[in-house]
Amino acid sequence: MRSDGSEIKPPFVNARVEAEDNAALAALARAGADAFGYTASLTLDPQIAQLVRLRIAQINNCAYCLNVHYQAASDVPIDPVKVRLLSAWWETTLFSNAEQAALAYAERLTRACETTAVHPFQEVHDELAKYLGTDEISELIGVVINMNIWTRLKLAEGATPE
Numbered sequence: 405m406r407s408d409g410s411e412i413k414p415p416f417v418n419a420r421v422e423a424e425d426n427a428a429l430a431a432l433a434r435a436g437a438d439a440f441g442y443t444a445s446l447t448l449d450p451q452i453a454q455l456v457r458l459r460i461a462q463i464n465n466c467a468y469c470l471n472v473h474y475q476a477a478s479d480v481p482i483d484p485v486k487v488r489l490l491s492a493w494w495e496t497t498l499f500s501n502a503e504q505a506a507l508a509y510a511e512r513l514t515r516a517c518e519t520t521a522v523h524p525f526q527e528v529h530d531e532l533a534k535y536l537g538t539d540e541i542s543e544l545i546g547v548v549i550n551m552n553i554w555t556r557l558k559l560a561e562g563a564t565p566e
Contacts, residue, residue, distance in 0.1 A: 420562030436550035464555035502535035
């Protein structure tokens with residue numbers, strides 16, 4: 405939902421499958437969205453949550469989610485320069501230490517296959533814990549998991565612009 409109360413309804417159609425046809429799959433997706441989606445009420449800073457959502461949409465190349473979360477970022481609002489530079493966040497000084505730690509954590513959790521002995525997950529967790537409390541970290545985990553479910557769901561559905 406936008407800050408003015410109107411819904412973000414992207415002009416997309418599902419070219420492959422309709423997840424709504426499977427009650428369990430639809431319930432899983434809806435539960436995650438209700439708990440951790442862009443309209444959920446969280447203690448996590450709304451800008452951090454939205455930056456993470458958008459970054460995961462970028463990483464997973466989800467056209468549907470990119471459309472939704474670019475709009476949601478402007479509704480938070482997040483500085484448009486930050487939004488434009490999000491795909492290279494580590495190359496700028498625009499992002500706070502907490503935002504950088506959250507983005508690094510979200511990227512490592514999303515790209516779990518890149519976690520190795522050389523790049524252990526503990527590093528990003530320890531850095532994040534300097535800026536966020538346990539409840540906020542738990543919510544961030546929920547945001548990351550929810551976004552990864554939705555980006556993969558929309559890929560499977562073949563969500564494409566009309």
